[in-house]
Amino acid sequence: MKVLVTDPIAEAGIERLREQGHDIEKSYNLSQEELLDAVADANALIVRSGTEVSREVLDTAEELVIVGRAGIGVDNIDIEAATDNGVIVANAPEGNVRAAAEHTVAMTFATARSIPQAHERLSEGEWAKGDFLGTEVNDKTLGIVGFGRVGQEVAKRLNNLGMELVVYDPYISEERAEQLGAELVDDLTTCLRRADFVTIHTPLTDETENMIGAEELAQLEGGYVINCARGGIVDEAALAEAVDDGILRGAAVDVFANEPVERDNPLLWVEDIIVTPHLGASTEAAQENVATETADQILAAFNEEPVMNALNAPSVDESSFPKIEPYIDLADTAGKIAVQLFDERVEKVDVDYFGDIADEDIDLVTASALKGVFEPLEWQVNAVNAPRVAERRGIDVTESKSRQSEDFQSRVTVTVSNDENSVSVCGTQFAGNDPRIIKIDGYRVDAIPHGHMLVARNEDAPGVIGFIGSVLGDADINIAGMFNGRETIGGEALSVYNLDDPVSEDVLASLNDDERIIDTKYISLNGR
Numbered sequence: 019m020k021v022l023v024t025d026p027i028a029e030a031g032i033e034r035l036r037e038q039g040h041d042i043e044k045s046y047n048l049s050q051e052e053l054l055d056a057v058a059d060a061n062a063l064i065v066r067s068g069t070e071v072s073r074e075v076l077d078t079a080e081e082l083v084i085v086g087r088a089g090i091g092v093d094n095i096d097i098e099a100a101t102d103n104g105v106i107v108a109n110a111p112e113g114n115v116r117a118a119a120e121h122t123v124a125m126t127f128a129t130a131r132s133i134p135q136a137h138e139r140l141s142e143g144e145w146a147k148g149d150f151l152g153t154e155v156n157d158k159t160l161g162i163v164g165f166g167r168v169g170q171e172v173a174k175r176l177n178n179l180g181m182e183l184v185v186y187d188p189y190i191s192e193e194r195a196e197q198l199g200a201e202l203v204d205d206l207t208t209c210l211r212r213a214d215f216v217t218i219h220t221p222l223t224d225e226t227e228n229m230i231g232a233e234e235l236a237q238l239e240g241g242y243v244i245n246c247a248r249g250g251i252v253d254e255a256a257l258a259e260a261v262d263d264g265i266l267r268g269a270a271v272d273v274f275a276n277e278p279v280e281r282d283n284p285l286l287w288v289e290d291i292i293v294t295p296h297l298g299a300s301t302e303a304a305q306e307n308v309a310t311e312t313a314d315q316i317l318a319a320f321n322e323e324p325v326m327n328a329l330n331a332p333s334v335d336e337s338s339f340p341k342i343e344p345y346i347d348l349a350d351t352a353g354k355i356a357v358q359l360f361d362e363r364v365e366k367v368d369v370d371y372f373g374d375i376a377d378e379d380i381d382l383v384t385a386s387a388l389k390g391v392f393e394p395l396e397w398q399v400n401a402v403n404a405p406r407v408a409e410r411r412g413i414d415v416t417e418s419k420s421r422q423s424e425d426f427q428s429r430v431t432v433t434v435s436n437d438e439n440s441v442s443v444c445g446t447q448f449a450g451n452d453p454r455i456i457k458i459d460g461y462r463v464d465a466i467p468h469g470h471m472l473v474a475r476n477e478d479a480p481g482v483i484g485f486i487g488s489v490l491g492d493a494d495i496n497i498a499g500m501f502n503g504r505e506t507i508g509g510e511a512l513s514v515y516n517l518d519d520p521v522s523e524d525v526l527a528s529l530n531d532d533e534r535i536i537d538t539k540y541i542s543l544n545g546r
Contacts, residue, residue, distance in 0.1 A: 019083075019320055022056055024048055025066035027088045031309025038317055054078045062316045064088060065095070067277070067296075073099035084319040086312040089114060089299055090168075091248055092329060093222045101330045104400040108315040108327045111167055113307030114299035119171035121298045122217050122246045125270035126176070129242050129292050130155060130215070132268070153214075153242075153267065156180035161213025161238075163206065163230075164220035164247065165190045172217055173198045184212050187220075206230075210237035215244065222248035232256040235266060242268050246298045249274035258284035261291050272298050324382055331402040332381035342378050344447040345430055346386045351467045351543060352432040353390025355455065356443040358541045359473060365436040366414045367391055373423030375430065384417050387432045429456065461503035461512035469498075470517040471541040477534045478504045478511040485532060490517070493525045510536065 021035055023044045032042055045056050048069075057063060057079040064086045065071060071085055076099045085095055087109040100107045128134060131152035139146040160176050162169045165187035173183050183200035186209035195202040203209050206229070210216060216238055220226045231253040235243070243266060245252050254275060260266045270292040271285055277296060285291050299308065315325045324339055325331060349369065357364060369387045371380055388404035399407050408415050423429055431444040444457035445467070455465040458473065465471070472490075476482045483502065490497060496518040504511035521540040529538045 019061040020059060020081075021062040021064065021316065022060040023064040024053065024056070024069040025064070025088070027064060027066065027312065028305040028309035030306045031064075031088070031311075031313040034310055034313040035316065038320075040320070050074075057082065062086060062319070064312055064316070067091060067094055069094065071095040071100075076100050076103045076105055079103075079105070084108060084316055084325065086110075086316050088308045088312045090118075091221060093248065097330050101403050101406050104403040106319050106325050106331050106402055107329045108312070108319075108325045109329060110308040110311040110315070111327060113309075113311045114301075114304035115167045115171055117301040117304035118168045118246060118298040119175065120301075121272060121294075122168070122172050122219075122244055123175050125244050125246060125272065125292065125294070126155065126215060126217065126242070129244065129268040129270040129290075132290070134292050135289060155215065158182070158214040159184055159212055161186070161209040161216040162200065163187070163209060163216060163218045165195065165200070165202075166219060168247070169217070169219035170198055172219065173200055181215075184209050206234065207237055210234055210241075213238060213241055215242045218243070218245045218247045218251055220247055220251060222250050226251050228253050230257075232260065235260040239265055240267060242266065242270070244270045246270075246272040249277065254283060254285050258288050258291065262288045266290075268292070270294075272296055328402075332385045338379055342375065342380060342383055344451055344453070345375055345380075345383050345428070348445045348447060348453045348467075349383045349387035349430050349432060350390035350393075351453065352430060352443040352445045352455070353387045353434075354393060354543055355390075355458075355467065355471070355473075355541050356432045356434045356441050357391045359443070359458070359539050360434045360439070360441040361539065362439060363436055364391065364413055364434050366416070366434070367408065368416045368418070368431075368433040368435070370431040370433070371417075371419045371428075372431070373421065373426060373428035375428035376419035376421050380417070380419075383430065384415075387430070388415065391432070391434055426456070431457075455514070458503075458512055458514070461505070463501040463503045463512065463514050465501045465514040466499060466516055467543060468516060469543055470520050471543065472515040472517060472521055472538060473541060474513045474515070474529065474538045475536040476511055476513065477536070478507065478509050479534055482511075482532075482534050483513065485534070486513070486515070486529060489525060489528050490515070490521075493522070493528075495519045495521065495525070 019040045021040050021042050059081055061081050062084050066088050073096050082105050084106040090109055090111050092109050095107055097107050132150045136150050158181055160181040160183050162185045165185045177183055177199045185195050185200045185202050186206050192202045227250050229251055261269050268290040272294045273296055318325050369384045385401040385404050389399055389401050392399040392407050426446045429446040431442055433440055433442040442459055445455050447453055455467050497515055498518055499516040501514045526538050529535050
């Protein structure tokens with residue numbers, strides 16, 4: 019596979035990919051035209067914050083499987099476009115969490131004690147001891163805006179230094195905040211009013227862009243702002259003015275709306291504002307961690323395994339994967355069989371889980387079932403964009419679980435339907451990774467889902483199976499296996515045939531000409 023790296027990452031990640039035999043192309047500082055040319059045949063793209071992965075880039079990269087972001091923030095990646103193109107987007111949120119948290123703490127102390135300013139004055143030969151009266155963090159209130167991984171690590175460290183913690187994050191539970199000794203408040207204004215120091219740890223989104231402006235900063239009168247998350251969350255001009263006017267005592271900023279920062283940025287020219295050039299993740303350990311974490315996720319995508327930090331695809335905990343792995347392909351296959359048997363407009367897909375599998379995280383299995391349903395219809399689809407395809411096509415998707423499972427430890431049923439008709443296909447796994455289709459529309463069968471299949475509904479009468487075999491034999495189609503199910507003696511039966519070759523329309527017509535044959539369907543599990 020070709021892996022294109024457009025922003026520098028630690029060599030440890032590159033070596034991990036090379037060890038698996040993949041080709042690495044490192045091309046930095048590309049123009050838009052150069053990027054489009056380089057990514058056209060890439061199977062994976064590794065970026066940091068310096069590469070803009072736009073819809074145009076993703077539409078061009080027809081062979082792309084995954085975009086790996088060596089770090090946390092993904093605001094430079096069009097995730098919606100990636101999803102539309104079936105491309106996984108994965109970040110490396112754990113690798114630099116500790117480094118980002120430690121830099122936030124360092125910046126908090128630096129602004130509270132005016133450390134860079136004092137250093138500068140002393141290095142210029144001025145003993146300005148009386149000009150710097152710092153603020154202790156003990157017994158002060160820390161407002162934390164955004165309580166994800168980094169915010170929680172900052173909370174642990176500063177809580178141990180005697181700070182009271184107040185958290186604003188509409189997506190965190192009160193219980194989780196309490197576990198870390200923090201009080202969760204309902205709105206940003208309350209958080210700012212109560213805080214002496216505010217640290218920011220949210221991603222940059224439409225919701226958070228310029229979330230903290232002049233009006234919000236006024237609520238923090240006499241306090242400090244520390245932003246090591248993303249530029250653009252705090253209005254830079256408003257922050258510079260608030261510190262310069264004495265509304266705030268100081269600020270520390272590691273990130274900017276435009277990077278590299280321009281010399282005319284007002285944050286660079288206010289004495290009580292400390293600035294650093296996006297150093298939050300700049301430690302040797304963090305750089306190596308995010309590089310190897312990104313490489314591992316690319317390898318997982320290439321091997322068609324769950325990508326643990328996928329942002330736009332179902333993921334699964336590593337410890338749970340062995341339990342669901344056998345059912346991923348099974349659900350895909352059941353979906354393919356169901357939709358080819360249905361052969362009508364699909365308006366609804368139901369995926370039902372029975373037995374032990376119902377206790378597991380099955381989002382990835384459901385996505386695979388949807389992929390199976392849509393793939394024979396020749397839509398560009400995979401487990402990444404299958405839920406989006408369903409949504410855009412107006413197809414309802416439902417999922418149900420039951421611990422009860424007759425006869426089998428676990429089974430999965432995929433049903434496709436519209437207002438008038440439906441087809442259900444149920445599968446299970448025997449020991450030793452032996453997938454079986456055990457029911458089709460209530461008929462008990464024991465079919466091996468593989469290659470070319472013929473499904474026939476016919477009268478349960480003597481000679482029918484022989485007739486089908488003769489027609490296939492006359493067409494030089496060998497039967498590899500046959501499975502028969504019926505409701506009652508002399509009623510209707512359903513038979514599944516594994517074949518070595520595809521079945522033509524002429525052969526199907528010959529079968530259907532017999533009055534004992536109710537219906538026949540050719541199923542291809544090799545793609546059309």
